[in-house]
Amino acid sequence: xxxxxxxxxxxxxxxxxxxxxxxxxxxxxxxxxxxxxxxxxxxxxxxxxxxxxxxxxxxxxxxxxxxxxxxxxxxxxxxxxxxxxxxxxxxxxxxxxxxxxxxxxxxxxxxxxxxxxxxxxxxxxxxxxxxxxxxxxxxxxxxxxxxxxxxxxxxxxxxxxxxxxxxxxxxxxxxxxxxxxxxxxxxxxxxxxxxxxxxxxxxxxxxxxxxxxxxxxxxxxxxxxxxxxxxxxxxxxxxxxxxxxxxxxxxxxxxxxxxxxxxxxxxxxxxxxxxxxxxxxxxxxxxxxxxxxxxxxxxxxxxxxxxxxxxxxxxxxxxxxxxxxxxxxxxxxxxxxxxxxxxxxxxxxxxxxxxxxxxxxxxxxxxxxxxxxxxxxxxxxxxxxxxxxxx
Ligand code: PLP
Numbered sequence: 001x002x003x004x005x006x007x008x009x010x011x012x013x014x015x016x017x018x019x020x021x022x023x024x025x026x027x028x029x030x031x032x033x034x035x036x037x038x039x040x041x042x043x044x045x046x047x048x049x050x051x052x053x054x055x056x057x058x059x060x061x062x063x064x065x066x067x068x069x070x071x072x073x074x075x076x077x078x079x080x081x082x083x084x085x086x087x088x089x090x091x092x093x094x095x096x097x098x099x100x101x102x103x104x105x106x107x108x109x110x111x112x113x114x115x116x117x118x119x120x121x122x123x124x125x126x127x128x129x130x131x132x133x134x135x136x137x138x139x140x141x142x143x144x145x146x147x148x149x150x151x152x153x154x155x156x157x158x159x160x161x162x163x164x165x166x167x168x169x170x171x172x173x174x175x176x177x178x179x180x181x182x183x184x185x186x187x188x189x190x191x192x193x194x195x196x197x198x199x200x201x202x203x204x205x206x207x208x209x210x211x212x213x214x215x216x217x218x219x220x221x222x223x224x225x226x227x228x229x230x231x232x233x234x235x236x237x238x239x240x241x242x243x244x245x246x247x248x249x250x251x252x253x254x255x256x257x258x259x260x261x262x263x264x265x266x267x268x269x270x271x272x273x274x275x276x277x278x279x280x281x282x283x284x285x286x287x288x289x290x291x292x293x294x295x296x297x298x299x300x301x302x303x304x305x306x307x308x309x310x311x312x313x314x315x316x317x318x319x320x321x322x323x324x325x326x327x328x329x330x331x332x333x334x335x336x337x338x339x340x341x342x343x344x345x346x347x348x349x350x351x352x353x354x355x356x357x358x359x360x361x362x363x364x365x366x367x368x369x370x371x372x373x374x375x376x377x378x379x380x381x382x383x384x385x386x387x388x389x390x391x
Contacts, residue, residue, distance in 0.1 A: 012130030015356035016368075019340075023350040032380040035371060037350035039175060039324065041222040041241040042370045046289035049240060052281035062134070063275040067204045067264040068257075069096025069249070075278040077234075077249045077281040083297075084208065095250050095260055096279070098271050100206045103233040103250035104169075105131055106260045109201045112137035113213050119160055121152070121170040122358030123176055123326070125204070128169050129358070137166070143216035146317060146328060150179025158196075165342035167200045168193075171195060173207035176357045176366040177326040178301075178319020180211060183218040187380035190223045204233045207250075207322040212298050215320045221251065228253045234312055238322075239290060240282040244345060245275045291328040300369040300376055309369070312387050323370050326354070332387060340365055342390075347382040 018039040027033045034267060044050075055353035068074065081089050099105050112118055112135025120128040122141030132139040142157050144150055152170060161168070170189075172181040193199060203220040211217055220230055224227055235248030252260055264270070301318070304325045308316035313332035319325050337353035344350050352368075354361030369376060 007134050007136065010130075010133040010136075012126060012133065014130075016352050019350050019352055020346065022344060026344070026348060031348050033344075033348045033350060034066070034375045034382070035350040036367045036369065036376065036379055037352050038370070039238075039368050040243040040370060041293060041323070042236065042372070043241040043289075043293050045241050045245070046282070046285070048285045049176040049242070049278045049282045052285075053278035056274040056277035061277060063273065065096075065270040065273050065276060068092075068261050069094065069268050069271065070276045070280075073279050074249075076280045077251075080283045081219075081221065081251070085221050087219070087221045089221070089251055093251050093254065093257060094251060095257070095264065096271050096276055097235070097250055097264070098246040098268055098322070099233040100204070100233050100237060100248040101127060101259060102268070103231065103235075103248060104128065104202070104204070106250075106263050107167065107231045107233075108132055108135060108137075108169075108201075109263070110256065110259060111200055113154065115164065116166045117162060117164040118167045118169065119157065119165060119175065121171055123354060123361040124169075124171060124358055125175050126357055138164070140165070141358060141360070142168075142176060144174065144179060145360075146177075146326075147356050148176035149182075149320070150174060150317065150326065151181040151185055151297075152189065154192055155184050157191040161196050162200060165199050168206065169202045170220065171204040173211055173321025175207070175322055176324050176352070176354070176361070177323045178322050178333060180215050181318040182215060183216075186220070186223075187216050189208070190226055193226060197229075200231065202230045202231045202233060206233060206235055206238055208234065209239055210294065210297070210323065211321040212294075212301060213318075213320065217321065228255070231256065236279055236282055241293065242278075242282070245278070247271060247275050247279050253391050297369065300371070300373055301325065303373055304367055304369045306379070306383075307377070311380070311384055312391060314387075321366060325367045325369060326364050327367065328363055329365055335391075336362055336365055343383060343386060347381045347386040349382050349386075 074094040114136040116137040316327035340353035354364030
């Protein structure tokens, strides 16, 4: 009998991928499925970025790069960071990673072990908890509440820190709620963290420019007092519609940088060179496509909120960021997972149940509005019909 270590029994999943697989199976069987399940922009990567990758291949960029990433790509990240946040960072603090997830993995591996506690948002991106459990550390959910606009509460977050806490994971703008934590709350949180100098912070800012209604994202990088224990996760996947390119970056404090570099050497050597060169074109090139994409997301956001609020028993807060809505379905009489699976099987609308994002996700479903207005309207017609018929 093969004997694997028990840590692998504790690895979780991202159910959005299982929903996608089932939706594809149903489509393959001839059903007309509308997919509001997966968290990826439905747009193509802007053409100038694709052209940069093609040219890089033609120019012979076929080999390894430094494990930390090409200097030019790291410099581009430093330029973008400065132009967005006003904070000067050294390109030597930037790691180019194969997506946003490897940063999560590296940071959680660095601080997680049996006996340690790691705080993470609930509801939140499911991989945080999965990776914490993999390391044997205790996952401590930080409640993200609808009545708080799906923002972090500084007071509640700080109250959960113990002498075993090693890492605090923050995410704003957030998946799955679309919540954006206001600057005043982050100010309070950072002030409180001064009492806990041994707690590291992983700030997942992958949706940083995806905000609406003039909402502004506050980067944790703008707080110099925590820079020596702050890891910032970011990447190309969402902003430039590049999920399949596997391109992310992260910014690390000096004392952790050598460790993550070694992990990269051991695990993936480097991100492929053409993607890294395309990543420079994404940052430095025209941003009209990003703007157009955000305008489309904004129209869809308004449509989803309006249509969700018209559903029997459903209320839907207006998301302030990312491209997800998190309607409250607790008054429909349905449990979240039962409803999402019935909607997929019977109405052929793919959504993800709130509990796939944490304990506090019960009573909610996540709608990804990375789909056309026409498809969103069709999906909402079907959900309305389904809820009316099963009332
Ligand atoms: N962080 C959050 C909050 C996300 O929602 C996602 C993707 O859905 C990621 C990180 C991972 O991004 P990537 O596809 O670049 O690994």
